[in-house]
Amino acid sequence: MELLLFGVTKEIVGKSKLTITADKSIPDVGSLKQWLALQYPALSALKSLAIAVDNEYAGDGETLKEGSEIALIPPVSGG
Amino acid sequence: MELLLFGVTKEIVGKSKLTITADKSIPDVGSLKQWLALQYPALSALKSLAIAVDNEYAGDGETLKEGSEIALIPPVSGG
Amino acid sequence: MLLKIVEHIDIAEAYNYLQHPSCGAVNLFIGTVRDRSRGKEVTKLVFEAYETMALKEFEKIALLAKQQWPLERITVIHATGEKLPGDAVVAVGVASPHRQAVFEATAFIMQELKTTVPIWKHEYYGDESVWINAHP
């Protein structure tokens, strides 16, 4: 699975894309968030962290499928 | 006294300026309105008719002075 | 404040005037001639203004707006003469450090302008024409 990183999350992780081996331990958005928090504790300090799957905000229960475009969405600040 | 006419009042009176001999019978804005209504009955059919004295809306009690710039203000429709 | 009665409204001039280093929010309303009115096709509008008084009224309205919202720039520009469908007839713009202020202030200025400023619209449809708002 490839994860796109933006804004402060790109800085925290240190790159703009993260490749994660598809794994039974990360079946859905909620478990991805848990995995990220363990790997990159600085992500937990953010005001919020959303996940987008195929360009849509995704709830914790959404299943992750190989080939989906997954992105980390830290608090937005456009406008 | 000179009276500036605009919009529909210019059409009703048939000119853009009206000269009225200063007269004790027209001492103030209220009496000017009465005089106008008699001379030009079509003015009474308007939705409203205000008088401006020296570029300010004037109440009926305001005294008319020779040399003031007086204008008829039919209902405005700018914007 | 940029308060003007003009023959032709220059949107770029209005926008440029509204730039201010401490203002992150700029809002510009433009009123244009519609192609239809009262169920009829509009061929043209002709605007007439009592210019000296209209400019005084613009200033009063702008000052009222400044009392209510933190505005660093205010522009009110109205066109006179013959206007065709699509032409701009009025431009009202403000700049503020605060976003919500610019929407409220622009709406307020337009509302006041329509109520008090001595400007008159003569609407033409083919052979007919009418002074808008003149009669009940």
Added chain:
Amino acid sequence: MLLKIVEHIDIAEAYNYLQHPSCGAVNLFIGTVRDRSRGKEVTKLVFEAYETMALKEFEKIALLAKQQWPLERITVIHATGEKLPGDAVVAVGVASPHRQAVFEATAFIMQELKTTVPIWKHEYYGDESVWINAHP
């Protein structure tokens, strides 16, 4: 609808797009870079967007606005990259037959844009910089 992510916002293009024969009311909001923020002098901003998703969100917001107000034209344009004080970073415009609708719709679109669209602002002051809104 004219929905774009661009390097440089062209105000004239936005205004021209908003022209519509049946719409007498056009409103255009422009957000610009302020010279100060959080009590410090701003040297520049850098905007980053998740473009494909941002454009989808623009479209959702525009459709929500259309459901609530009679709008014939909607434009939402956001800039990315390095922006200096005074530069336009966002332009939101609508055209409607109804005046009040354009103020409300523009305010609504800006509010939604700031809430949901994946765009991020990195603010620079001299040596320091901060991702706006990232931390509590």
